[in-house]
Every structure is written in C-alpha cells, then in structure tokens.
Amino acid sequence: xxxxxxxxxxxxxxxxxxxxxxxxxxxxxxxxxxxxxxxxxxxxxxxxxxxxxxxxxxxxxxxxxxxxxxxxxxxxxxxxxxxxxxxxxxxxxxxxxxxxxxxxxxxxxxxxxxxxxxxxxxxxxxxxxxxxxxxxxxxxxxxxxxxxxxxxxxxxxxxxxxxxxxxxxxxxxxxxxxxxxxxxxxxxxxxxxxxxxxxxxxxxxxxxxxxxxxxxxxxxxxxxxxxxxxxxxxxxxxxxxxxxxxxxxxxxxxxxxxxxxxxxxxxxxxxxxxxxxxxxxxxxxxxxxxxxxxxxxxxxxxxxxxxxxxxxxxxxxxxxxxxxxxxxxxxxxxxxxxxxxxxxxxxxxxxxxxxxxxxxxxxxxxxxxxxxxxxxxxxxxxxxxxxxxxx
Ligand code: ZN
Numbered sequence: 001x002x003x004x005x006x007x008x009x010x011x012x013x014x015x016x017x018x019x020x021x022x023x024x025x026x027x028x029x030x031x032x033x034x035x036x037x038x039x040x041x042x043x044x045x046x047x048x049x050x051x052x053x054x055x056x057x058x059x060x061x062x063x064x065x066x067x068x069x070x071x072x073x074x075x076x077x078x079x080x081x082x083x084x085x086x087x088x089x090x091x092x093x094x095x096x097x098x099x100x101x102x103x104x105x106x107x108x109x110x111x112x113x114x115x116x117x118x119x120x121x122x123x124x125x126x127x128x129x130x131x132x133x134x135x136x137x138x139x140x141x142x143x144x145x146x147x148x149x150x151x152x153x154x155x156x157x158x159x160x161x162x163x164x165x166x167x168x169x170x171x172x173x174x175x176x177x178x179x180x181x182x183x184x185x186x187x188x189x190x191x192x193x194x195x196x197x198x199x200x201x202x203x204x205x206x207x208x209x210x211x212x213x214x215x216x217x218x219x220x221x222x223x224x225x226x227x228x229x230x231x232x233x234x235x236x237x238x239x240x241x242x243x244x245x246x247x248x249x250x251x252x253x254x255x256x257x258x259x260x261x262x263x264x265x266x267x268x269x270x271x272x273x274x275x276x277x278x279x280x281x282x283x284x285x286x287x288x289x290x291x292x293x294x295x296x297x298x299x300x301x302x303x304x305x306x307x308x309x310x311x312x313x314x315x316x317x318x319x320x321x322x323x324x325x326x327x328x329x330x331x332x333x334x335x336x337x338x339x340x341x342x343x344x345x346x347x348x349x350x351x352x353x354x355x356x357x358x359x360x361x362x363x364x365x366x367x368x369x370x371x372x373x374x375x376x377x378x379x380x381x382x383x384x385x386x387x388x389x390x391x
Contacts, residue, residue, distance in 0.1 A: 001025050001043070003374065004035060008049030008359065012349040013056060013330040021054065023355040026374040031351055045376075047369060049359050055330055056349050057092030057356025057372060059337040060311050062157065062194065062224055062247065062284035065096035065124065066105055066113045069290025069303065071164070077104070078305050080113060081288040083120045083377075083387030089285075089309035092356035092372040093123040093346050097157050097194065099289055100164050102130030107138045107145075114151050120387055122372045123346070123354065125151045127194050131159035133168035133176060142176060146183030146191055153341055154192040155180045157224065160206055162198020173206050177216050190342040194247075195223040203235040211242070218244040222340060224284060225249045227267045237271065240280040245340050248332075249286045250314040251306030265317035268332065269324055282340065283332045285311040316365045 003023040010019045010031070020035040021028060037044055063081065070077040086094055096114050098105045110126050117124040128145040129135035135155060137145045145152045155176060159165035168176075177193050184191015195207065204223060211218045218239075224247035226236035236246045248264045260266060264283055271281055287308035295301045315333055318324040338347025345354040359369035370378035377385045 003045045003047060003371070003376075004037065005047045005049050005054055005357065005359070008052050008054035009362065010054045010349055011327060011330055013327050013334050015327055016349075019054075021349065021357070023371070023374050026355055028349060028351055028353050028355050028357075031349070047359070051362050052368060053326070053360040053362055054349065055358050055360060056334040056347055057358055057370070058090045058312055058333045059093040059343065059347060060086070060091045060285050060287060060308055060333070061095045061222070061282060061337045061341060062097055062249070062286055063094045063308060064099055064286070064288040064306070065094060065117065066098070066109050067288055068099040068101070068105070070101045070104070071290060072303060076290055076303050077101070078288055078290050078303075081308070082390050083117065083122070083385070084383050084390060085287065086117070086122060086308050087370050087372065087377040087385070088367075088383065089307070090312045090358040090367045090370050091122075091308050092358075092370065093125075093343065094308070095153070095341065096124060096126040098130035099157065099196075100131050100159070102132045102136050105130065107136065111138070111149070111151065116388070121375050121377060121385055123356070125153045125341075125343075127154045127156040128152050129155050129158060131157065131164060131196060132166045133158060133172050135176060142179040143183040146180065146189055147187045153189045154184070154194060156192075156194025157196040158193065159196040159198060161200035161202040162196065163200070165198060170206055170209060174210055174214060174216070177210060177220055181216060181220050184342070188342065190340060191220070192222050192341055193220055195221055197223050197225045197228065197232055199229045199232065201231075203232050204239050207244070208239070211244075218242060219340075221245070222247055222282070225286075227262060227264060233267065237274050237276060240271065240276045243280070245280050245282060247282045247284055250283050250310040251286045251289065251291060252310070263317065264314040265322050265324075268318045268329065269322040272324065272328070278328045278331050279336060279339070281332050282336045283311055283314060284337075287311075312367065319365060
C-alpha cells in the first residue's frame with residue numbers, strides 16, 4: 001500500500017526541488033525534502049529516482065478509446081485501444097471521444113470501454129456525442145448526461161468547418177454550448193465543448209461569434225486540431241490571445257509527411273513567442289483515430305492509427321529541440337487539461353492528489369516509470385500491468 005519515490009527532482013509541474021514522495025494507496029500522501037522509513041518497516045516499495053525527474057501523470061484529453069475512423073469504408077474502422085498503448089506513453093488519464101462515426105460507435109460502447117480502462121488501473125472519462133449535431137446522447141440531453149452520468153464530463157468532439165461536419169447552424173452550436181455550460185455548473189464538472197476543427201475557411205468563426213454576441217464565456221470551448229493548417233493556426237493564436245484555450249493534435253503517421261514547423265513542438269514555441277499564455281495551450285493525441293499515410297511520392301498508401309505515445313514525444317521534442325522550459329512544456333499535458341476539464345485530483349504533484357506520476361530520465365528525458373492511481377504500470381521501461389486481452 002505504501003510506495004516511496006526517493007531523491008527525484010520534482011516538477012509539480014512547477015519545479016519544487018529535490019523531494020521524496022510517499023504514496024499511500026492511490027493518493028500522494030506526503031511530500032518532503034527527505035522521508036526516512038523506520039528500519040523494521042518492511043512493507044514499503046522504494047523507487048529510487050536519483051538523477052530522475054518526477055512529474056505528474058499525463059492527461060490525454062482526446063482519445064478514440066473504442067476506435068475511430070471508418071472513412072475509407074467499414075474495414076478502415078480502427079480497433080479499440082489497449083491499456084499499454086496508453087501507459088507506455090506516460091498517460092494516466094484519458095478522455096474518450098467518438099468521432100466521425102456516431103452510428104456504429106455508440107455512447108454505451110464508449111462508457112463501457114471507459115469503465116474497462118478504469119478497472120485496468122488508469123483514469124478514464126468521456127465526452128458525450130460525436131461529430132454530429134443534434135448530439136446523440138445517452139439520456140436524450142447533453143445537460144442530463146453531464147449531470148447524471150459520473151464519467152461524462154463534457155461534450156464532443158463536435159465537428160465544425162469540415163466537410164464531414166453535420167453543418168450545424170450557429171443557433172444549434174449555441175444550444176450545445178449552453179447545455180454543456182449549465183450541465184458543468186450543476187455537476188461541478190468542466191462541461192467543456194470539445195470542437196473538432198476541420199480545414200474549412202470558416203475556421204473558428206462560430207466560436208468567435210458566440211463569444212462576441214452571447215454570454216457564454218470563451219473558456220467553455222476547447223477547439224482541437226488547431227495546428228492542421230497555417231490559416232487555422234493563425235486564427236488559433238488570436239483565439240488564445242483573447243483568452244480561449246487551443247488544443248494541438250500530436251498524432252502523425254510519418255514524421256516525413258509533416259514539415260518541422262507544423263509539428264506541435266514547434267507550434268508550442270511559436271505560440272509562446274507570439275505572447276500566448278502557456279495556460280491556454282493543450283496537446284492531445286487523437287489516439288486510436290485513423291490517419292492516412294503517404295509514400296515518399298506523396299501518394300496515399302493506407303491508413304495508420306494515431307498513437308497516444310505521440311503525446312509526450314512532442315512535449316519532449318519541445319524541451320530538447322525547441323528549448324521550451326520543462327515546466328511550460330509539461331503544463332500542456334498535465335495542469336492545463338486538469339484545470340480546463342476541472343479534474344481536481346489530477347495534473348499536479350501535490351498532497352491528496354491521485355498518485356499519477358511519471359519518472360523521467362534526467363538526461364534523455366525518456367519515460368522510465370509510470371504510476372497510475374498508486375499502481376506501478378511501467379517500471380524501468382518494462383510493462384508491469386497489461387490490459388485484460390494483451391499478450
Ligand atoms: Zn477530430
């Protein structure tokens with residue numbers, strides 16, 4: 001029941017110095033400069049974090065946990081995610097979403113998978129709905145879903161400015177936002193509207209108009225895929241400078257297919273250089289969604305699957321290649337999503353929070369050990385807990 005992480009340099013995500021961390025059950029029990037265990041106390045596991053960084057478990061706010069895709073026909077529907085697809089990326093909390101397909105993928109299926117992942121040891125929430133408006137909910141109402149169903153914390157991903165969008169009117173999007181807002185207020189949840197942004201010319205127009213013409217605050221929205229085009233990226237900078245949150249998608253099939261400047265790591269650096277507050281930026285993986293892949297001539301050769309492991313990889317690249325401060329880079333996958341989604345026991349290393357912790361090698365910045373709800377999932381790079389059907 002007790003674990004002691006010794007001698008690590010702790011980023012909470014703000015740097016708090018060299019500390020020992022005592023884990024009691026599934027919580028962070030005690031943090032101090034030095035914690036010494038009485039010699040006759042044998043029932044404690046000590047994890048040596050000398051020369052290591054100790055950081056909060058990562059939060060991935062946009063994952064197709066039951067699979068996604070299907071845009072190339074039925075056989076391109078991607079499979080369900082497995083536990084270690086998540087934990088090997090240092091991710092200890094995921095938000096499950098449906099995507100384009102709200103017909104063969106259902107909310108019942110999404111909620112069952114979210115519960116399965118919880119049984120397997122990590123934390124999993126879900127948003128209600130898919131790309132479509134009217135939103136297909138569990139209870140018939142977005143507001144009721146958020147208030148009455150424990151692991152539903154918001155709505156999305158609703159598609160806008162995309163040829164696959166259900167082309168909702170301004171009033172329809174406004175209704176979605178108002179239901180999510182009231183649902184969130186009455187349940188103490190985020191009630192965030194996660195918006196899938198396509199590459200269409202309307203970009204963030206609807207959201208900007210809602211903020212300008214109504215009482216809904218800009219912080220009700222978390223638009224994602226903001227890095228998908230230069231035009232959308234520019235609009236995203238404005239949105240963030242006005243106080244909005246913007247989310248960047250880390251999954252790509254091949255590094256080659258993306259120019260360096262369009263990588264999330266470089267986008268992060270550019271945002272900070274443009275005066276955007278670090279607190280307004282998040283990364284998510286779009287994990288288990290489908291991704292088209294192209295050969296060296298740029299021809300379509302098939303579909304790949306988005307990886308949750310891409311989430312921390314982009315953060316690491318931001319630190320190593322773009323010289324973004326470790327504290328800042330970590331925030332986009334720890335404290336920021338926790339604050340925006342109101343996950344009050346997540347995103348920070350502090351006493352009484354859930355014991356979700358990642359230990360990183362100080363020099364390579366590679367993931368060494370992953371602890372979720374007090375349980376060691378990955379130790380020294382080795383998988384300790386597998387999903388129910390994993391070999
Ligand atoms: Zn999307």
